Amino acid sequence: MTTVPTSITDGRALVDQAMRAAAERLDPWTRRVVAYHLGWTDEDGRPAAAGGKALRPALALLSARAAGTSYETALPGAVAVEFVHAFSLLHDDIMDGDRTRRHRPAAWTVFGPSAAILGGDALLALSEELLLDQHTRGAHWAARALTAATQRLISGQALDIGFESRDDVALDECLTMAADKTGALLACACSIGAMLGEGPTRLVTDLTGYGAEMGLAFQLVDDLLGIWGSPETTGKPVLSDLRTRKKSLPVVYALNSGRPESERLAELYTRPEPPSEDALREMARLVEAAGGRDWAAAEADRRIASAGRYLDDSGMDDVVAAEFRDIALFVTSRDH
Amino acid sequence: MTTVPTSITDGRALVDQAMRAAAERLDPWTRRVVAYHLGWTDEDGRPAAAGGKALRPALALLSARAAGTSYETALPGAVAVEFVHAFSLLHDDIMDGDRTRRHRPAAWTVFGPSAAILGGDALLALSEELLLDQHTRGAHWAARALTAATQRLISGQALDIGFESRDDVALDECLTMAADKTGALLACACSIGAMLGEGPTRLVTDLTGYGAEMGLAFQLVDDLLGIWGSPETTGKPVLSDLRTRKKSLPVVYALNSGRPESERLAELYTRPEPPSEDALREMARLVEAAGGRDWAAAEADRRIASAGRYLDDSGMDDVVAAEFRDIALFVTSRDH
Numbered sequence: 001m002t003t004v005p006t007s008i009t010d011g012r013a014l015v016d017q018a019m020r021a022a023a024e025r026l027d028p029w030t031r032r033v034v035a036y037h038l039g040w041t042d043e044d045g046r047p048a049a050a051g052g053k054a055l056r057p058a059l060a061l062l063s064a065r066a067a068g069t070s071y072e073t074a075l076p077g078a079v080a081v082e083f084v085h086a087f088s089l090l091h092d093d094i095m096d097g098d099r100t101r102r103h104r105p106a107a108w109t110v111f112g113p114s115a116a117i118l119g120g121d122a123l124l125a126l127s128e129e130l131l132l133d134q135h136t137r138g139a140h141w142a143a144r145a146l147t148a149a150t151q152r153l154i155s156g157q158a159l160d161i162g163f164e165s166r167d168d169v170a171l172d173e174c175l176t177m178a179a180d181k182t183g184a185l186l187a188c189a190c191s192i193g194a195m196l197g198e199g200p201t202r203l204v205t206d207l208t209g210y211g212a213e214m215g216l217a218f219q220l221v222d223d224l225l226g227i228w229g230s231p232e233t234t235g236k237p238v239l240s241d242l243r244t245r246k247k248s249l250p251v252v253y254a255l256n257s258g259r260p261e262s263e264r265l266a267e268l269y270t271r272p273e274p275p276s277e278d279a280l281r282e283m284a285r286l287v288e289a290a291g292g293r294d295w296a297a298a299e300a301d302r303r304i305a306s307a308g309r310y311l312d313d314s315g316m317d318d319v320v321a322a323e324f325r326d327i328a329l330f331v332t333s334r335d336h
Numbered sequence: 337m338t339t340v341p342t343s344i345t346d347g348r349a350l351v352d353q354a355m356r357a358a359a360e361r362l363d364p365w366t367r368r369v370v371a372y373h374l375g376w377t378d379e380d381g382r383p384a385a386a387g388g389k390a391l392r393p394a395l396a397l398l399s400a401r402a403a404g405t406s407y408e409t410a411l412p413g414a415v416a417v418e419f420v421h422a423f424s425l426l427h428d429d430i431m432d433g434d435r436t437r438r439h440r441p442a443a444w445t446v447f448g449p450s451a452a453i454l455g456g457d458a459l460l461a462l463s464e465e466l467l468l469d470q471h472t473r474g475a476h477w478a479a480r481a482l483t484a485a486t487q488r489l490i491s492g493q494a495l496d497i498g499f500e501s502r503d504d505v506a507l508d509e510c511l512t513m514a515a516d517k518t519g520a521l522l523a524c525a526c527s528i529g530a531m532l533g534e535g536p537t538r539l540v541t542d543l544t545g546y547g548a549e550m551g552l553a554f555q556l557v558d559d560l561l562g563i564w565g566s567p568e569t570t571g572k573p574v575l576s577d578l579r580t581r582k583k584s585l586p587v588v589y590a591l592n593s594g595r596p597e598s599e600r601l602a603e604l605y606t607r608p609e610p611p612s613e614d615a616l617r618e619m620a621r622l623v624e625a626a627g628g629r630d631w632a633a634a635e636a637d638r639r640i641a642s643a644g645r646y647l648d649d650s651g652m653d654d655v656v657a658a659e660f661r662d663i664a665l666f667v668t669s670r671d672h
Contacts, residue, residue: 025487026487026491027490027491027494027495029491029494029495029498030490030491030494087457091453091454091457094449094450094453095449095450095453095454113430113431113449114430114431114497115494115497117427117430117431117453118427118431118490118493118494118497120457121423121427121456121457121460121486121490122487122490124457124460124461125460125483125486125487125490126483126487128464128479128483129480129483129484129487132476132479132480132483133480135476140468140471140476143464143468143479144465144468144469147461147462147464147465147468148465150457150461151361151362151458151461151462151465154363154366154454154457154458154461155362155363155365155366157454158363158365158366158451158454159363159365161450161451161454162365
């Protein structure tokens with residue numbers, strides 16, 4: 001795996017401290033769920049260290065640098081985007097029935113679905129609260145952008161759930177879903193620091209464009225890992241997205257490719273019974289033979305190139321632009 | 337039942353129109369759930385008329401009049417508080433396993449829990465969005481107050497869920513729970529129009545105080561109806577809160593009264609099996625004999641009196657104050 005760019009690790013302690021301080025505002029019962037979900041505690045409330053990579057806060061802080069503003073100004077935005085991300089994971093795991101998150105039991109399996117619903121609700125409200133506590137025009141801009149990203153995140157999840165019961169999902173719908181579910185919040189993360197710093201609108205637009213393209217690349221790679229990733233990397237069983245017959249981007253590409261393999265793949269995807277290990281291996285071969293794997297990898301590259309063009313056009317500081325480029329490469333070169 | 341005050345029906349058409357316009361922003365799948373939950377459509381998406389009493393929007397508009405501002409200015413606040421209320425009902429029904437809401441199947445039983453979780457999430461985000469779309473200091477004030485009320489609503493629900501597995505709930509904890517779960521949002525509704533109109537801080541404080549006290553009175557009456565209300569009024573079976581052994585205010589008062597009936601009531605409340613009809617009637621008699629019914633009715637009156645004092649002190653227009661008084665009486669004179 002590529003080395004983690006320093007811009008990701010750089011402000012991590014600052015963000016961690018701010019997140020913990022913000023979570024102190026929650027009532028003890030909800031805080032317990034949130035602390036577990038964020039990896040700060042184990043199931044019994046004892047200190048733990050199991051957090052995620054905190055990609056979104058790192059992007060938020062980097063976007064502050066792009067606008068020439070301080071980390072301190074961007075900090076509420078960094079925490080807010082991570083809280084919205086955490087909210088969506090808490091609720092999605094319940095909806096999707098996912099029992100594992102970051103190699104640990106999902107919060108709803110530990111504390112029950114009610115606690116996880118409330119924990120997510122509290123994080124969503126708290127994210128807005130943190131921004132509104134800043135009485136600046138930039139904070140208003142950031143808060144408005146964050147609610148818009150949240151609505152797209154919700155639409156994307158709704159579309160994704162709808163896909164489960166459909167056998168006619170088109171590639172463009174699937175791309176819309178990924179843009180909403182993954183791209184929108186990453187785009188907000190990449191620009192929220194610049195908004196808080198009241199940077200030029202043009203810079204915010206370019207950072208948003210960069211984040212949306214990088215977000216799609218991120219999802220494409222995630223979908224590749226969901227089929228061909230190793231369990232050590234993904235924390236999930238091999239061929240995991242095929243087990244749940246998820247309509248991920250490479251699969252939907254393959255189903256719509258019009259090649260001979262599409263039909264057999266569609267047949268395996270619509271069988272009522274859970275697929276055997278043999279069937280899973282066959283499905284993976286079919287997705288690859290129908291071009292799904294190559295397309296997804298090439299599309300991720302195209303999106304990264306497109307993300308880079310937003311950086312070129314933005315006129316931002318070269319050092320900061322280089323760090324954004326590093327992050328895009330890091331995100332798409334995860335082990336697959 | 338007392339006649340509905342004109343201030344409740346007055347701006348209803350305006351609010352209804354604004355709510356429907358706002359819901360148009362949601363993706364079609366989430367909008368379907370929201371439209372059903374708000375009573376605009378039936379289970380098949382056909383137009384229906386099954387909405388609630390829209391008490392909170394009416395209070396929001398009235399608070400605009402208290403601050404001498406227009407309904408138009410207050411409208412985003414009126415819609416936002418109703419959406420937060422709707423969000424909490426959507427999620428609470430899932431958590432509490434309540435299958436009926438306003439005499440109809442609860443949304444989660446019709447569309448599934450995932451759709452109801454997402455519908456609630458979308459309403460919460462949308463409520464903030466509506467306020468942030470107004471670029472005024474008043475809207476910022478209102479948005480901040482609404483997130484604070486939402487956090488208290490969540491704490492109250494967390495506390496309430498915690499009560500279910502406890503047999504040592506004290507009366508002051510139960511009052512805190514009701515103040516959080518019911519009082520906070522009503523207090524916000526009573527003041528949000530004045531915030532949007534950028535009225536004096538003192539007026540907003542008095543309106544918040546009025547709303548918090550009126551909200552507690554509302555909850556006390558609700559709890560009385562939950563035991564002694566008729567099924568026609570409540571839309572629930574007789575003695576409904578006793579069936580679920582809810583730790584409502586009159587019950588918690590009775591359990592802590594130290595009278596001979598407390599012990600027998602506690603015993604019936606902790607039995608593992610569902611109570612028989614005989615046991616339910618005995619529980620109701622015990623709550624009454626231990627003073628729970630009288631205390632709750634007297635406490636509701638005290639809260640209404642206290643709410644009235646906030647109006648006296650506020651120096652607001654007499655006509656508007658009289659309408660707030662009418663609403664408090666209306667809310668506490670529901671058939672019990």
